[in-house]
Amino acid sequence: MAFLELKNVHKSCGSRGTRTEVLRDIDLQIERSEFVAIxxxxxxxxxxxxxxxxxxxxxxxxxITLNDLEIAKPGPDRGIVFQNYSLLPWMSVYENIHLAVDQVFPN
Ligand SMILES: Nc1ncnc2c1ncn2[C@@H]1O[C@H](COP(=O)(O)OP(=O)(O)OP(=O)(O)O)[C@@H](O)[C@H]1O
Ligand SMILES: [Mg+2]
Incomplete structure (x- = not known):
């Protein structure tokens, strides 16, 4: 089994009646240390x-599995750089960072 594996992944967006199919039947296998651009x-x-x-x-x-475990939520084993700013403008830099760290390491 590959390090990251997607099997028959489907995803639609929108609300009932206006649902749009975005991804259909996606199969993808990525090995550890492999560099892939989509x-x-x-x-x-x-x-x-x-x-x-x-x-x-x-x-x-x-x-979707990572290291043989199904991905169910975000985790510190995966990083993402958002396409758009995802900062809360009413919070300070410290508070923005603290919020994210708190989600992953509440204690
Ligand atoms: N929350 C949502 N509700 C309805 N449609 C959505 C939602 N999120 C994404 N879509 C639609 O799903 C499709 C794919 O969007 P997505 O943002 O994944 O594309 P993308 O490849 O990242 O595009 P870009 O290169 O512009 O960033 C688009 O048609 C978009 O309008
Ligand atoms: Mg995008």
Whole structure:
């Protein structure tokens, strides 16, 4: 089994009635230390795919595993650089960083 593996991953977005299929039947295997770039036009689903690997979104069906364990939530074993600013402007730099660290290491 590959280090990171996506099997038959499907994902749709939007609310009922206006649901759009974003990713269909995605199979991907990435080995440890392998460097992979995912390229596609705007709206192709790159961020959707990365968000699921990061554990920020769940596939509608299919499975994503990292080191043989299903990805169910974000974790310190995965990092993500957001495409857009994801800072809370009413908080200080320290508070923004503290908020994220608190989520991963509450104690
Ligand atoms: N929360 C959402 N609700 C409805 N549609 C969404 C949502 N998130 C993404 N989409 C749609 O899913 C599709 C894929 O979006 P995504 O952001 O993954 O594309 P992308 O490849 O990262 O694009 P870009 O290169 O512009 O960053 C787009 O059509 C987008 O409009
Ligand atoms: Mg994107």
């Amino acid at each position: 390229v596609g036009c705007s709206g192709a689903g790159k961020t959707t795919l990365i968000s699921m690997i990061a554990g920020l979104a769940r596939p509608d069906s299919g499975v």
